[in-house]
Amino acid sequence: MLTAVKNQIKVSFLSTRYALEREMLNKVTFITNIIFMILNNSCFIVQWIILYSIKDNIGGLGFKELLLLWGLAAGTFGFARFFCESAFNISDAINKGTLDNYLVQPKNVLLSYITSTVQVSCLGDMLYAYIMLFIYGITVKSFILFTFFCINGALIVVALAIIFGSLSFWFGRVELVADTMNSLMVNFATYPDGIFKGIVKILFYTIIPLEFVNYIPIRLIIDFNLNSFIIVIAVTIFFISLAFIIFYQGLKRYSSSNLMNVRI
Amino acid sequence: MAVITVKNLSKSFKVKTKEKGLKGSLKSIIKTKYKIIKAVKNISFSVEKGEMIAFIGPNGAGKSTSIKMMTGILYPDKGSIDILGLNPVKERKKLAYEIGCVFGQKEQLWTHLTPYDNFRFFGAIYDIPNSRVEKKINELKELFELDDFINTPVRNLSLGQRIRCEIVASLIHEPKILFLDEPTIGLDPVVKENIRVLIKRMNKEYKTTVVLTSHDVSDIEKLCKRVIIVNNGSIVLDDTMENLKYHYLNKKIVDAKMKEQVNLDDEDGITILKDKGYNLKIEVDTKKKSVSDALKLLNPDNIIDINISNVPLEQIISDIYKEGDK
Amino acid sequence: MRKYLYIYKSEVMTNLQYIVDILVGFISYCIIIFIFLNLWNYIYSDPSELINGYNMNQMIWYVTITEILWMSISGRKLCRKICNDVRSGNIAYNINKPYNYVEYSLFNHLGVVTIRFVCVFVLGIAMGIIFLRSIPSLNVLQIAGFLLTCLLATVINILLIVAIGLISFFIEDANPFYWLYSKLILVVGTIFPVEFFPGVIQPIIKASPIYVVSYGPARLFVNFETSQFINVIVAQIIYLIISFSICHFIYSKGVKRLNVNGG
Numbered sequence: 001m002l003t004a005v006k007n008q009i010k011v012s013f014l015s016t017r018y019a020l021e022r023e024m025l026n027k028v029t030f031i032t033n034i035i036f037m038i039l040n041n042s043c044f045i046v047q048w049i050i051l052y053s054i055k056d057n058i059g060g061l062g063f064k065e066l067l068l069l070w071g072l073a074a075g076t077f078g079f080a081r082f083f084c085e086s087a088f089n090i091s092d093a094i095n096k097g098t099l100d101n102y103l104v105q106p107k108n109v110l111l112s113y114i115t116s117t118v119q120v121s122c123l124g125d126m127l128y129a130y131i132m133l134f135i136y137g138i139t140v141k142s143f144i145l146f147t148f149f150c151i152n153g154a155l156i157v158v159a160l161a162i163i164f165g166s167l168s169f170w171f172g173r174v175e176l177v178a179d180t181m182n183s184l185m186v187n188f189a190t191y192p193d194g195i196f197k198g199i200v201k202i203l204f205y206t207i208i209p210l211e212f213v214n215y216i217p218i219r220l221i222i223d224f225n226l227n228s229f230i231i232v233i234a235v236t237i238f239f240i241s242l243a244f245i246i247f248y249q250g251l252k253r254y255s256s257s258n259l260m261n262v263r264i
Numbered sequence: 265m266a267v268i269t270v271k272n273l274s275k276s277f278k279v280k281t282k283e284k285g286l287k288g289s290l291k292s293i294i295k296t297k298y299k300i301i302k303a304v305k306n307i308s309f310s311v312e313k314g315e316m317i318a319f320i321g322p323n324g325a326g327k328s329t330s331i332k333m334m335t336g337i338l339y340p341d342k343g344s345i346d347i348l349g350l351n352p353v354k355e356r357k358k359l360a361y362e363i364g365c366v367f368g369q370k371e372q373l374w375t376h377l378t379p380y381d382n383f384r385f386f387g388a389i390y391d392i393p394n395s396r397v398e399k400k401i402n403e404l405k406e407l408f409e410l411d412d413f414i415n416t417p418v419r420n421l422s423l424g425q426r427i428r429c430e431i432v433a434s435l436i437h438e439p440k441i442l443f444l445d446e447p448t449i450g451l452d453p454v455v456k457e458n459i460r461v462l463i464k465r466m467n468k469e470y471k472t473t474v475v476l477t478s479h480d481v482s483d484i485e486k487l488c489k490r491v492i493i494v495n496n497g498s499i500v501l502d503d504t505m506e507n508l509k510y511h512y513l514n515k516k517i518v519d520a521k522m523k524e525q526v527n528l529d530d531e532d533g534i535t536i537l538k539d540k541g542y543n544l545k546i547e548v549d550t551k552k553k554s555v556s557d558a559l560k561l562l563n564p565d566n567i568i569d570i571n572i573s574n575v576p577l578e579q580i581i582s583d584i585y586k587e588g589d590k
Numbered sequence: 591m592r593k594y595l596y597i598y599k600s601e602v603m604t605n606l607q608y609i610v611d612i613l614v615g616f617i618s619y620c621i622i623i624f625i626f627l628n629l630w631n632y633i634y635s636d637p638s639e640l641i642n643g644y645n646m647n648q649m650i651w652y653v654t655i656t657e658i659l660w661m662s663i664s665g666r667k668l669c670r671k672i673c674n675d676v677r678s679g680n681i682a683y684n685i686n687k688p689y690n691y692v693e694y695s696l697f698n699h700l701g702v703v704t705i706r707f708v709c710v711f712v713l714g715i716a717m718g719i720i721f722l723r724s725i726p727s728l729n730v731l732q733i734a735g736f737l738l739t740c741l742l743a744t745v746i747n748i749l750l751i752v753a754i755g756l757i758s759f760f761i762e763d764a765n766p767f768y769w770l771y772s773k774l775i776l777v778v779g780t781i782f783p784v785e786f787f788p789g790v791i792q793p794i795i796k797a798s799p800i801y802v803v804s805y806g807p808a809r810l811f812v813n814f815e816t817s818q819f820i821n822v823i824v825a826q827i828i829y830l831i832i833s834f835s836i837c838h839f840i841y842s843k844g845v846k847r848l849n850v851n852g853g
Contacts, residue, residue, distance in 0.1 A: 003391075007388070007391045010388055011385075011388050011389050014385055014388055015385070018374050018376075018377060018381075018385065021376065021377070022374065022375075022376040022377075025376055097370075098370075100332070100337050100367065100370065101367070101370055101372050103335075103336065103337045103356070104335050104336070104337065104360055104363070104365040105360055105389050105390075106357045106358075106360035106361045106389070106390060106391075107357075107389055112389075252339075255336075255337060255338050255339045255353075256338075256339035
């Protein structure tokens with residue numbers, strides 16, 4: 001069992017490495033991609049400078065805390081899309097039958113598939129995340145917590161991408177739904193949750209669980225609290241398990257189903 | 265000893281149907297209609313250890329679906345499959361260590377890496393210690409003549425070289441059975457021939473059982489001792505290559521363009537398919553008359569252009585059906 | 591002129607089949623507007639409060655209009671197409687044709703924009719009305735004036751993007767320049783009216799393309815003043831001439847270079 005896990009990690013690591021090498025073939029494109037992503041993120045600081053010149057507390061966050069939120073959001077989505085880019089294309093893989101190649105390998109289909117590509121510009125997101133942390137004020141504690149929550153949040157984001165993408169096992173071409181859910185997450189994540197009311201708040205705790213990805217972690221970095229910390233971890237485990245269950249249920253259906261989309 | 269036993273295997277698909285035009289599109293949004301296609305109908309066969317067997321049939325005959333079921337990608341609706349004592353549905357992972365697969369239309373290799381790095385990667389997937397991977401790579405490098413390009417990124421290789429690498433990659437873990445789904449698709453005849461020779465050599469060397477599919481009769485003619493012809497999801501023939509050759513591949517089609525009009529009459533061993541004066545199409549039964557004899561009848565000096573080909577697979581299949589009707 | 595109208599018409603027809611894609615793109619538009627609705631709702635303690643001369647509804651309508659203008663442009667596609675034409679040498683085929691590449695690109699892309707604009711405009715306005723339950727009161731003449739400025743804004747925007755795309759005659763990849771342009775429009779031009787920026791940079795923004803391609807029309811929609819309308823139109827005509835000349839200048843320089851280098 002342990003060697004199996006070790007071997008799986010080795011293969012996933014190798015495929016991430018190879019995927020990165022593939023992107024680095026063209027050095028200039030590689031570096032411009034990263035730099036432009038950092039600049040891209042930085043542009044939005046203009047927006048917040050203006051908003052904070054009107055009001056110095058927006059949705060419960062001050063300017064510096066907002067930068068930290070931006071940083072954490074960039075970090076979570078950066079980590080997620082860098083290491084598990086393919087998780088965001090599961091729908092397509094299901095419809096095109098790309099999963100078949102992984103099905104004949106003696107490894108975990110889901111893990112092998114999601115680590116098969118990387119999104120290079122996300123390295124820019126990750127760098128940007130730490131620049132924001134630096135501006136906010138870096139300490140050993142904030143660094144450790146920040147990194148932890150980046151990874152933790154990334155796990156939730158990837159798990160959700162898998163869940164939304166796996167809907168294709170049942171409903172066929174639903175890339176649209178998956179893409180919309182993923183872009184909903186990204187769009188909302190950079191705004192403080194305090195500005196939203198009612199139903200959106202409920203969504204933040206359920207199908208777009210940004211509370212556990214970004215908002216509670218931000219509060220924890222500012223002011224640590226063990227209870228919330230444990231809840232965040234529990235929720236993460238819940239979403240990961242759910243993703244695995246749904247994906248494998250879907251895979252069973254994929255293999256036994258009589259639905260022929262593109263594949264013959 | 266049988267390594268593959270398939271009994272009464274069936275699989276059907278539901279395919280969305282759509283009426284023509286905008287109205288049809290709108291209708292299909294509200295209520296999708298499905299058409300049931302029986303991709304595989306109640307097929308049974310078994311394969312012995314070390315055997316090379318070919319599935320041939322036109323596109324959509326059910327070859328790929330059968331291979332997918334044998335490798336555990338698809339589950340059958342009905343029937344049972346036993347591969348090396350394993351059930352592909354329940355023991356997919358275990359089975360994966362024992363079999364190798366090459367899907368001609370789906371690449372498994374990383375195109376920016378060299379074949380060598382790719383092989384190392386596959387070694388990791390199958391949990392093979394590095395020293396053994398090295399040894400195996402060297403062995404297969406010889407066998408498949410990869411020396412010239414083992415350190416060239418895959419994207420710079422020709423299609424034929426790529427397929428050779430795909431096959432080697434699927435052999436790294438010393439599978440007992442190798443599944444090749446349309447391995448020669450899209451290759452030119454010379455390269456095809458080359459791949460066939462290599463597959464044959466590999467089979468001889470390692471005694472690996474090989475199951476391959478193709479829609480090209482010539483693929484099988486030289487490679488396999490046994491042929492299974494499938495059409496519309498059913499096995500229409502499961503026989504030795506020798507018998508198939510004797511009964512169905514003994515006919516050649518001669519398509520000739522003549523300078524002057526020839527008056528040719530049906531005689532033993534020659535059937536006239538088309539006679540338009542200057543353009544002539546005849547079928548020669550080589551059991552009764554050799555091709556050269558047939559050409560003599562045409563007067564070689566009179567021929568402007570000539571093309572001699574095998575009887576198309578579709579023709580053979582319909583011949584087999586006719587035979588059955590008798 | 592007739593041939594350009596024909597190019598325009600056939601492109602409109604072609605793009606009719608992409609309506610579903612446009613509607614899909616509208617989802618992200620909805621999300622953005624929804625977020626701004628919440629944001630301004632939070633920042634304005636009372637909807638009638640004025641911040642830099644705008645009340646809450648006006649702020650949201652402002653973003654609604656600027657986003658409509660930006661979304662319908664589909665500029666990245668245009669820039670990429672021009673870059674590809676230049677780099678693949680396709681443009682060489684156009685040199686011999688009895689039309690001008692700049693005008694051809696303009697009318698061709700206007701065909702793309704028309705369908706997008708109609709869809710996004712109708713839906714965007716409808717969404718604004720649903721969210722805000724009100725709409726700035728404009729009379730028929732004012733609406734016509736507003737739409738005229740939208741048209742001019744679009745033409746200028748397309749010409750500027752064509753000019754950026756044509757830079758690839760001289761450098762490897764013009765897409766980063768497009769990226770810079772788009773960020774400038776998005777960050778400075780769509781979210782906030784000029785009045786929200788520090789006094790020092792306001793004149794710079796007013797002189798920049800932002801004034802004619804996004805601020806101008808949107809400002810007229812939320813608060814139509816005839817004097818403002820005249821300002822915008824005059825500025826747009828000046829920019830139209832400038833951008834048109836720049837395009838032709840770069841194109842003729844580029845073609846010369848192409849002839850020298852043999853593509």
